Amino acid sequence: MEITKLIIKKLTSKLSGAEEKEFDSWLHSSHENREIFDRITLIQKSGKDIRELETLDEITAWNKILQKVDTNKASRKRTLWTRPIFRYAAIFLGLLGFTFWYLFSPLQTQEKIMPPDKNAITLQLENGEVKVLSEDGSSQIKDKEGNLVVTKKGSNLAYSDSASVEKLVYNTLTVPYAKRFGIQLSDGTKIHLNSGSSIKYPVKFIKGANREVFLSGEAFFEVAEDAERPFMVSSDDLVVKVLGTTFNVKAYPEDQEINTVLVSGSVGLSNKDNQTTDSTLLEPGHMASWDKTSNTMAMEAVDTDLHTSWIYGRLILKRTPFEQIVPKLQRHYNISITNNYPILNDQVFTASYDIETIEEVMGSLSEIIPFYFEVDGNEITINKPKN
Template identity: 45%
Template sequence: MNSNSEIKTILQKFVLNQCTPDETSEVIDYYKKNKLTNDFPSVEDIQNLLTEIPKMDPKTADSIFANILANSQEKETVIEITRKKSNFKKYISIAASLVVLLGIGLAYQKGIFNTAKTEPKFDFKSTDIVLQLEDGKVQIISENNSVQVKDAHGNVVGNQNGDKIVYGNSSNLEQVTYNTIKIPYGKKFKLQLSDGTLVHLNSGTTLKYPVKFIAGENRQVFLDGEAFFDVAKDKKHPFIVNADALNVRVLGTHFNVSNYPEDAETDVVLVEGSVGMYRSNEDFDAAKNTILKPGYKGSFNRENTLISTKPVITDIYTSWINGGLTFRNMTFKNIITKLERRYNVTIVNKNEKLAGEKFNASFNDESIEKVMSYFNDIHGIHYIIKNNQILIK
């Protein structure tokens, strides 16, 4: 690719995933040879070329391409985190030649443009809250906006205002259809489901839920991550949270479910009411299954599938809703993962001995600098925070 016109033509095909293998190789070779030169087209050039794709809000595009860039870099001792201010033109050019090579950016971008046939891979280090509709289309949710949520037929099924989506119960749906919401690192969000149930979603969480609950069927949702449920009472329709191999069944109550992949156990903390815990491949049996009482935590061991219970101070486990952060008998390795999720940062720990040590700590709505300072005070760890990077020596 030597001329600007040839570059534009192939990049257009590349972004639209229409390149032949030879053309894809040309794009990759071009990037490798030219690195970060200014030979790529400008933002305006890209927008003019891609007339087949709806225009994107510049902030949304900037965020997407910034994260493509962040994910494309080789892992070194310190990994750079997406910065608040970025060079949009440079991200466009880098994204155009890295998407297929890395296999991550294009799928997400096509999801944003509602052209993907398969579910796009979600990067939790994005800055966008993503709502996937029942037909596979994707809608970006900005906490500063107010928008309508529509079904595949254009009917309004919910309304988003700020950091909350409220689903109505007036649609004529006769079978269960699902929406899926994905909360990136560093953010939280709220949902009011069609039955009036309020769900607080923590950062790094995915929830799949019915657009409308159907009469005669259980109210079931699927959780990866952490959420606090304030379930509307309905004795005829049990509310079930599926957390992989665990089901949590209630009729109407307040409880917290934490189901993050790094944890060995899925924890359920009951604030009030009654909760039944049982394996997802089994039917609920009140006489045999674990029934939690208020003020208790039930822990499902993923390895042996056993459930244990103990009394706890529930506020410790629900403080995250108001910005709190709590660690109980947790390894520093897992603490790092939760700090990365909470603050949308990348932490590289070179202190192997520290990784396995366990800590108990609680924080209010503190900055990452204050949290790291705390661990320094009690353990004397050496760390560097630079350009939103954290390196523990």
């Protein structure tokens, strides 16, 4: 209904000059129209009562609305209409239902946003609105003009280069422990975001601007080649700059180092505060480790599978110290581990896990190097082995 769109724009202060005249013409054309708009305005201010009215028949719902309007007007005689009410109430409730859906739907409201569960995958939009994402099903997010910005299919977001965005507009994807999520950026670059991570990125890359994203945590990148626009990943003090390549960046805030593993192509790494100097070039099959305290870089040859297996839900250990295994397990399984057997920290383990439960993983590790553990919900306590 055209008038519904005008009412929505009126309530959100978005009417053009011509639309304002059209709305005023409708508003003053009949007493009924004025009553309809007055009541929609009233209900908008206390939208919590709408859902109650939706469950009632038209006459009862309309009478309830009249009661709300007249609550503080004791001198006014209440009038319950009879024959005209069916047409009047039907028009009102139809307009009210659609208007309420628009004004209070998750895609439109910017107020009274309930904080999401800390274990939920969330997408924060440019306006601060937070969307909770499921790992299955499909959905769409559109901009204010109704243009498609992003499509969600399963555990992946896909952004369109045709989105009507003329300036840098950012979204932030946050993934909690024990979950992973994927993104395809507007240029075709694919990002796999690991558990306990978040990444801020443009909805659409703008011509003349660098392709830059901001990472906290761990992500694997498959960068679409663009010789004119380098792709940059910023994490704490480190900037990874590429043209087209596949690589993994691990930059959890609690870690001492930022690790970049190059699978193919080439990347340059530099200090965020000193990008004018020559960057350190990394070769495929190598890892660069940036020490946050000393601001130094070290490089070594590595088995890239050890650092990228998480993309496929696998956890591969190869002579890995237990002290480094603990945070991997905590992120992978969303658990907390308390180690009261410190001698275990320097012990190294070689193993591979896929679909095992945390109890099975801990049991397997304790067979390699004996230790005692107890599981209480999401809490695991490690002690020295019992005699």
